[in-house]
Amino acid sequence: MKTRHTLPSGEWPTRAEAAASRLFSPITLGPITLAQRTWVPAMVPWRASADGEVTPQVLAWYRRFAEGRPGALVVEATGVRDVPSGPLLRIGADRFVPGLRRLVETVREASGGQTRLLIQIIDFLRIRRRPEKAKFFQRFLELTDRHREALSASDGDEGWLAASEHRVRERLTELEDSVLEGILNSRELEAYAFGARERVGDVEESHIRELPQVLPGIFGAAARRAREAGFDGVELHYAHAYTMASFLSRLNSRTDGYGGSREQRVRLPLEVYESVRRAVGSDWVVGARFLGDEVIDGGSRVDDACFFGVEFARARFDFLSLSKGGKFEDAKQPRVGEAAYPYTGPSGHECMPTVHMAAPGPFGRQAPLTAAIRRAVREAGFQTPVVIAGGICGFTQAEALIAEGAADIVAAARQSLADPDWFRKMQLGRGEEIRRCKFTNYCEALDQRHLEVTCQLWDRRPLVDPNELLSRDHKRRLVAPAWSDPQPSP
Ligand SMILES: Cc1cc2nc3c(=O)[nH]c(=O)nc-3n(C[C@H](O)[C@H](O)[C@H](O)COP(=O)(O)O)c2cc1C
Ligand code: SF4
Numbered sequence: 001m002k003t004r005h006t007l008p009s010g011e012w013p014t015r016a017e018a019a020a021s022r023l024f025s026p027i028t029l030g031p032i033t034l035a036q037r038t039w040v041p042a043m044v045p046w047r048a049s050a051d052g053e054v055t056p057q058v059l060a061w062y063r064r065f066a067e068g069r070p071g072a073l074v075v076e077a078t079g080v081r082d083v084p085s086g087p088l089l090r091i092g093a094d095r096f097v098p099g100l101r102r103l104v105e106t107v108r109e110a111s112g113g114q115t116r117l118l119i120q121i122i123d124f125l126r127i128r129r130r131p132e133k134a135k136f137f138q139r140f141l142e143l144t145d146r147h148r149e150a151l152s153a154s155d156g157d158e159g160w161l162a163a164s165e166h167r168v169r170e171r172l173t174e175l176e177d178s179v180l181e182g183i184l185n186s187r188e189l190e191a192y193a194f195g196a197r198e199r200v201g202d203v204e205e206s207h208i209r210e211l212p213q214v215l216p217g218i219f220g221a222a223a224r225r226a227r228e229a230g231f232d233g234v235e236l237h238y239a240h241a242y243t244m245a246s247f248l249s250r251l252n253s254r255t256d257g258y259g260g261s262r263e264q265r266v267r268l269p270l271e272v273y274e275s276v277r278r279a280v281g282s283d284w285v286v287g288a289r290f291l292g293d294e295v296i297d298g299g300s301r302v303d304d305a306c307f308f309g310v311e312f313a314r315a316r317f318d319f320l321s322l323s324k325g326g327k328f329e330d331a332k333q334p335r336v337g338e339a340a341y342p343y344t345g346p347s348g349h350e351c352m353p354t355v356h357m358a359a360p361g362p363f364g365r366q367a368p369l370t371a372a373i374r375r376a377v378r379e380a381g382f383q384t385p386v387v388i389a390g391g392i393c394g395f396t397q398a399e400a401l402i403a404e405g406a407a408d409i410v411a412a413a414r415q416s417l418a419d420p421d422w423f424r425k426m427q428l429g430r431g432e433e434i435r436r437c438k439f440t441n442y443c444e445a446l447d448q449r450h451l452e453v454t455c456q457l458w459d460r461r462p463l464v465d466p467n468e469l470l471s472r473d474h475k476r477r478l479v480a481p482a483w484s485d486p487q488p489s490p
Pocket of ligand 1: 043044045076239323351353392411412413415443444447453
């Protein structure tokens, strides 16, 4: 049954308790040490330029998180290819390095050098917006004899078999969806009702067939650029709805040695890792984010994730960051002109859980998954740190997750968005001043519409300062308001 879950205890530590806590103790991440086990995971804020470059708004976004001095901050999913992808950051060519270097310098300066900076690097396949019906049937549908035969069978008129293409397209445009369901195949129906979406199994397309040959080099070059820009490491994006997660998925039925069994599904992710390692060397952080459970019919489950976690640890990934769900397969139908968004269906709700989720609610919801994966990795003899995310917003809660072995590092996305200073406030014994996330996903709704992501809590105070950065509609603050009375760092 769905209820509105209440926030976990707001019992905050004194400064001394924080200093003695697990959360604020250091941890080694391959060649580096995090000063504390706090982590801001990747969040796309829709602030890059149309060419994927770092903008002043991007710098302001990361500066604000850095002021809270988390142990690690992960820059949003950044595209590894040199292809247009709207206002999403890119790292697919050397020309992106100077902008990214400015981002690194900004974070170093704002955190007093205390926050380690990683960048999440991603590849994704093409997804089209849901087309207008007429446009789909007039322009996009590849008309074949199969459509003519199905049309003829649907109304008993054999004339369709020889009718002009124009006439057939006109007729298809007129038909009700219930009739079209008997005429179009499942991929065509998806392209019509959701927008066409490429899959890693579309091996008849050469650019998809050749993914295993091209992706290791592309990821390797992107990681080399990240190192040149001065980042402390990369997080390979093997989670959610994107290319690498699709290779790991149980739904990956490629028969070229890169699909089917777990061993074959993990092959490309390992080859990408090896290429990245060759490009950056062994003295730089390389980790991955992947799914503890895909939460879709026929998708990977926690036993797959345990297997992948052990393989990644064996390969010497420096950390394993877990997420859950966030898939296209169960996404809601988008409106005409919009693209499907992988966080709208049941799997998406698991990825960014709200207070309206079914029991046990959103807070630390992924703990059973991360605990199982961490246990499997430890039992295989590896000490690779595991990062948990999902509804983490309290000190007692975070301490318990580490103490109980659910994770080694605690990531908070939305709580850090609501209050980027929240780790620092806890550490200074000023937890009462934390602005607590409501977990109702106003921010996620903005992300869904590709609007600049902000938090509803930032605008409780009226906008008066003319120097504050505002959203394009001039109604919202683009960064969290300053903490009015920060104390010197401990
Ligand atoms: C606005 C927004 C953008 C996000 N972008 C990314 C992303 O680029 N890469 C990623 O792996 N996860 C992304 N996430 C998921 C978060 O990193 C995190 O896993 C999720 O929000 C659950 O953690 P939380 O409960 O602490 O928010 C995003 C989440 C939000 C709210
Ligand atoms: S908009 Fe809502 S869910 Fe998002 S960070 Fe702010 S309070 Fe949390």
